[in-house]
Amino acid sequence: MSWLLKSFRESKRKLVVAFDVGTTYSGISYVVLDPGRVPEIKTVTQFPAQEAVHGSSKIPSIIYYDAGGCTMAVGAEALTDGTFERAEDEGWHKAEWFKMHLRPKGMSSSPDIEDEAIPPLPPGKTAAMVLGDYMRYLFQCAQAYITEKEPNGPSLWQSVTDQTDFILTHPNGWEGVQQRQIRTAAVLGGLIPDTQEGHARLSFVTEGEASLHFALRNGFPKDDMGLGEGVLILDAGGGTIDTSTYVKKGTKRYEEVATPQCHFNGSIFVTMAAQAFLREFLAESEFIEDLDHIVQCFDKTTKQRFSNSQEGQYIKFGKTKDNDEAHSIRYGQLKLSGQEVASFFEPAVRCIVKVVTEQQESSGLEYLYVVLVGGFSASNYLYSEVTKQLELQGCQVMRPDNYVSKACSDGAISFYLDHCVQSRVSKYTYGSFANVYYRPDDNDHYSRESSVFVTLAGEKRLPGAFNTVLPRVCRHSRLLTAYAVLMIYRGPTLKGTKVTEATEFRSSYCQLFQSKEDFRAFTSQVWSYRGDLPEPKWRDVDSDSYVLVCTIKVDVDDILKHAKSHRQKGSKGKFYKLEYDVILLLGLIEFKAQIAWKEKGGVERRSPAKILYDYHRASLDI
Incomplete structure (x- = not known):
């Protein structure tokens, strides 16, 4: 009995293409979604120079570039004898295992293998550029296969030109930095335009979750x-x-x-x-x-x-x-x-x-x-x-007896059609650093007295307190208040580390500034703690285990126009206080963020927030 029984309910035909770009081999699966028809997942099994490939549903993850950086041979074509001889004669550069250059820092290889053993990227190429070239080729292969094998293939392809969604797999350990680089590659490869609408057509699934869907379907x-x-x-x-x-x-x-x-x-x-x-x-x-x-x-x-x-x-x-x-x-x-x-x-x-x-x-x-x-x-x-x-x-x-190599690409399509995973487990403790009220009777505070500063409101604050938004271990959420960075979790008490896709985690900010113009450059950072402390509290304790996840760029134009902002007077003179919330959705495959604030009358408004990543600190080779 098929795992997928529901017919497609939308009114317009859509094509969904999944790429599983592997270190050595890659696969392509797709589904044509016609209104009222039951989806059928299919796999691309024909590639140029296919006779050079072991197995019909996968293609080598290899690209040859000439001395000028132009793509000369990709996939199975790169394994032919003629290509090898020409590459030797003309000085082409070979890109293989390029996916490994995207791996996060801190995720080591086999302990007996040096990182230098991984082939370098061709001169002048980044991992995102090579991946983009490779995905462009995969998309061309998908187009050729669909137009040839599907009934009325050319007209079908023409009908879904602007109605194609992409779902890309990546290892369980890949995070926001790697996802953003893959998005960059998708734009460079011509899969999607670099617009909000274009990026909405691309989504991710971990290889583990895609494989679960494949296993259940089979x-x-x-x-x-x-x-x-x-x-x-x-x-x-x-x-x-x-x-x-x-x-x-x-x-x-x-x-x-x-x-x-x-x-x-x-x-x-x-x-x-x-x-x-x-x-x-x-x-x-x-x-x-x-x-x-x-x-x-x-x-x-x-x-x-x-x-x-x-x-x-x-x-x-x-x-x-x-x-x-x-x-x-x-x-x-x-x-x-x-x-x-x-x-x-x-x-x-x-x-x-x-x-x-x-x-x-x-x-x-x-x-x-x-x-x-x-x-x-x-x-x-x-x-x-x-x-x-x-x-x-x-x-x-x-x-599985057959096709273990296409599990991810098939499973990615299945994931797109029918999410069967209701909740996921957080890998780390997530939160932000906050400035807290200084309490001299608290030993932790007293030992850090030299770091105390006075805010515009005339209050003594202590920086470097870690405010947990989502704990990795089972415990009750706690409440922190701060002005320069005020973060509180307003949701239900967390039980363990399970997080659903719909769970929202709010961080409430109260920002003080001397003028509205001063606030325009404000950003907010999300950190993860990856050490062994059950309840991390301070940045200067096990400091090496804190890793910057991302920076949220706040677009404050609408907030300044509509949010409640009050001019107040403190010991240092007049200042403004502005309150708003940063909302994180951490149960998704990809981080999402929104900004929420209250307008006059108490009505909440929301807008998207832009997530920025520090590539040099979080990945090995971009």
């Missing part, structure tokens, strides 16, 4: 899964291993019950471990000059078919005349022991078992379905090793 876990039972989606891809844990709450209704995790231990790190081993092993061999080719052969063949650590493994890279007995090379084949190859996989296996254990403990679920998706999950060795260890701790491990 009968994983089984249809008779009971209420209160848990399912962990383990998306093992080229770059990352993402885990998300949910509990079933009803028909088509799930709740996230543990903080999702993202680890850089995907399949490329198996290849990188093999490269590091072979570089040392062949250091004294004449075939060290063929190292890159040998590693490529390992990646394409040996790694894919490896399943038994007790059997010798071979990397066929040369001709029958190529021999070096001292380095286990005979007839163009390099022999490795099964244990040596298994050691390349060991960090990934260890990572998966550890993170599943942590998710199980965090969720409190003794029995757990573990569903493996993603291209790396196709590895029989990875699957068998993970299964053996996880079954010992009450987990039932499952893997």
